[in-house]
Amino acid sequence: MSMIAITLPDGSKRELPVGATVADLAASIGAGLAKAAIAGRIDGGLVDLAAVLSDGAQVEIITEKSPEALEIVRHSASHLMAQAVKELFPAAKVTIGPAIETGFYYDFDVETPFTPQDLERIEAKMGELAAANLKVERQVLSSTEAIRKFDEMGEPYKRELIEDLGVDTVSIYTQGGFADLCRGPHVPSTSRIKAFKLLSIAGAYWRGNEKNRMLQRIYGTAFVDKKELDAYLHRLEEAKRRDHRKLGRELDLFSFSDEVGAGLVIWHPKGAMLRTLLEDFERREHLKRGYDIVVGPQILKTELWQRSGHYENYRENMYFTEVDEQGFGIKPMNCLSHMMIYKSHLRSYRDLPLRFFELGTVHRHERAGVLHGLLRVRCFTQDDAHILCAPEQLDAEIKGVLSFVSDVMGIFGFDYEMELSTRPEKSIGSDEDWDNATRALRGALEDSGKPFEINEGDGAFYGPKIDIKLRDCLDRKWQCATIQCDFTLPDRFDLTYVDSNGDRKRPVMVHRVILGSIERFIGVLIEHFAGNFPLWLSPVQAIVLTVTDNQAEYGQEVLKQLRASGIRIQGDFRNEKLSFKIREAQLQKIPYMLVIGDKEMESGTVTPRFRDGKNLNPMTVAEFVSFVEQESKLFR
Template identity: 80%
Template sequence: MNEITVSLPDGSKRSLAAGATILDLAASIGTGLAKAAIAGKVDGNLVDLQTPLADGATVEIVTEKSPDALHIIRHSTSHLMAQAVKQLFPQAKVTIGPAIETGFYYDFDLEKSFSPEDLEKIEAKMRELAKADLKIEREVLSSADAIELFRTMGEDYKVELIQDLGAESVSLYRQGDFVDLCRGPHLPRTSLCKAFKLTSLAGAYWRGDEKRAMLQRVYGTAFADKKELEAYLARIEEAKKRDHRKLGRELDLFSFNDEVGAGLVIWHPKGAMLRTILEDFERREHLKRGYDIVLGPQILKTELWQRSGHYENYRENMYFTTIDEQGYGIKPMNCLSHMMIYKSQLRSYRDLPLRFFELGTVHRHERAGVLHGLLRVRGFTQDDAHILCTPDQLDAEIKGVLSFVRDVMGIFGFDYEMELSTRPEKSIGSDEDWERATSALLSALKDSGREFEINEGDGAFYGPKIDIKLRDALDRRWQCATIQCDFTLPERFELTYVDADGEKKRPVMVHRVILGAIERFIGVLIEHFAGNFPTWLAPVQATIVTVTDNQIPYAETAFNTLRAAGVRVQKDFRNEKLGFKIREAQLQKIPYMLVVGDKEVEAGLVAPRFRDGKNLESMTPEQFIAFIQDEVKSYR
């Protein structure tokens, strides 16, 4: 065959000489496209520019503006970083260096610990290598030859990877003096790595195994141009200011203590108040929607966890103990107790749906390396609920939860995205039940009118789920709400109801959380609001500030009046300058400062000042109470 024909995304076709590459196709369309091309997409698969085309293929030219470009740029930049490290630290052994959502990383085995100064040197060397405009070339070797090559180079980790692949051949990428094992694709030249920054250092076990070598992980990010990079770095700086761990200390909300244990939160008075406000809000919202509040024990017999499938599929995340020679599991979830409540009496179809809600504290064994402030802990409280309904009621119940999520996220000012996670490899239940559950969630998502993605193989072990990811003020995504559809556990626990025909039927169970883990949600809220909580949510809504000691008796009376009316108020009667006390209240991000001087005492008023410095008209304590109450109502 001397000629091939390929299809373009717009449906048009192009004829090329046999053996033509992606770059040849781009050149046949236009010199500008050939210059802009960085890779190709053949029948949906990303490939290098030099990949030969087959007759009948559907081909897309990938440029820096394409959705797939960022992944390729970042992956190529990770290789550029590894090359720079090898030139600066020849004794370093390279392992893996993938592109990730926020950039890339590469793990190195090196006796010397990298320092921040080393990152600057590595970054400078990367710029030097990029400027050298080295050609990035792909080659395919037999696995035996590749193993011999990397063994000669002393790259033991690459040898292990190839051996574990068990393939006849592997692909390598070369750029100058650097060669790496990789599937690709990559940029055609190092000069196309134009905008990058090394961001941080961390430790990482080889292949995530705590028994293997501890490696040094260098993180970085890369973009198509410097403007995008600068905008990203500005967001990172803002994120550092909003870090909930930093603000948690400054606002005296919570702490962690090694003497207590890793991943276990200690709530301070203001943090506990914030949490109480959230939990009270949750109870009100659930009661309005027909949920019954329930409460289950912290530990349940091991046999129950075996029956549910948790012991087989989830026990590595659980804690177990023995009492009076009987095994118990500390609950990582609340569903078992809720099923026991359902089973406590005979149920009719007329009783359904039943919606059991619990602010249930659970414990899960998380590795020390993944613990992260409030966002990843070992002990946390979920706003957990289980809906037991007939199959005919399932669609309406799922839609009811989606509506609940929409209402609550609107109150907190979050937009969100949704995805449907399907059956994982490690799961229980029949194919038929999984199909019914997945179809029910899919139907409700389609009817919601919102876009959603499919996340293959990431469902719970007992059923598929809808995951809802919040978008915060910095456009970051946070997993919080989830809706899981489960036909399997009702079967395992022999849950039944008597239907209209007098026959016993099996209910369906919907597992769902709205905020998710209260700890995690509070961490997200702190960063979303940068600690400036809206008045209804602020643990301290106002502070009364005196100008001199002369005003203390009146200020004390005003304080008691506000507190008796339910305003969360504190007082600052210290013998300090007024400006100093106001500045401290602003740093504590308290919504209102109520200044009391001689003029206010004489008139029976307080002078409110908002935390941004705006002064309000003076008013009586009773008027301020009404003002606060109106503001709080506007958020609900």
């Protein structure tokens, strides 16, 4: 019998008969591995268990515990869902159904939109098909044969996909009577899809083009085991409870209005106070680190945006207007004004680095379909800064920003991840400048000793960047800080400084934000804290509650003293039961309730009660002020 030699990940060799598959290899190693295996990796590429091995191949068995397993299971679950839809709704046309970060989806062309009741039926049918233990098989066909097959099945979208691929052959996966165009790999049988849940229905244009037909998209999720699925579903329920849009209404922080326009936030008094506290914090932290506060105009001449490259590379995200027959662009970024400040004087190497900071409000044309509460808006404020420095100062400045990010994330209790985003296809500047900028960012990241990923092709059009994504209490990732290294715009705007030899040199510009969009960061904070902000950040820190009308006059005096001491305070002197007032204050997530009855009025004290129900000992107004000041310092 002819044999082939296979190399395993640990470097060991194993001999198998010619024609052996990945599944055969797993079985030859052990029954336990054969049972756990769902796919394989041959010479670096993922394959099905049925893939045939070749002599000299390097092979790894992918089990349910492998990092790759989750995506394979989710992709297989999308096919299972499509099969269930076709069995329940035979007239439905299938399109595409990929695995995504949180699960999977599949788009269908149907005459009547799906309902929540349909989701229940589809999920039940998926369970039946999974229990049927249908074998999942891969078949390679010529593109002509595949088109003929899908035409016979009445699936026009598959024909379009195959024609656009422009390849001679394609792979098709079948399970039971269902067939789908797919690259794979997939689990060997439907019984390996054990834990799944259909979540929602949405509309989606075919290929994301609003000129195409509107399809019905079903979102779902799947996990290797039910325990992980249950944990995820619990996090989803918790996320709904913490939804910043819901809490924003309940806590009276902000609102949106169709009369005003989509994606434009209206800040109510408590929300505006929250913003003010955050912005004041930002100003203090920047001043401590040697930044100068600047302010630029909202509109700048179109010629400036053309010179910077924004007009060519970012125009679809901008708004334009005309004043006195002169074109202007409403700023989507703050960098141009900061470069004008730099150019207003002759700069020496002794002046550098210069760090210009602006809480700059910008406008960007976001498509209506992506707007989402505070997380994606059309008008927002960035904690934007631009550092102009000599090339030899660049490393220290990037590291300084990384340290700044670390300090601030620590204050709010966030962990974070970092990515180095490299040159996109649509970009300006020389290869040399991009190489230098990328090298500078990479070097600072490597010296930090913290892990980072490479995000190919996702840099800004004028330079590479470090993207920093924080993790909230539900383990969700949010984009916040960015650090962009730019050799190009200083050249386009002819920025110079005089070096120690009297020669004119070109500075480097670092674009950076720490929190990013103030609106987005507040949305993240609301969900992270579930509206229970730390005392120093709470728009209302305490509320005075009287037991009866007898204490109203004393309550007003306490309110006046606390307000004069800088405490953010409210009063509730209504003739209502104390328990009712406490409940309302708790729903508003006010940190402290200061209860005043006859006893407190006679002794000149208040009795603080924390929002979780814990009571403190009675204290004077001065003692409470000191208590608040001390507790607030713990968070700053």
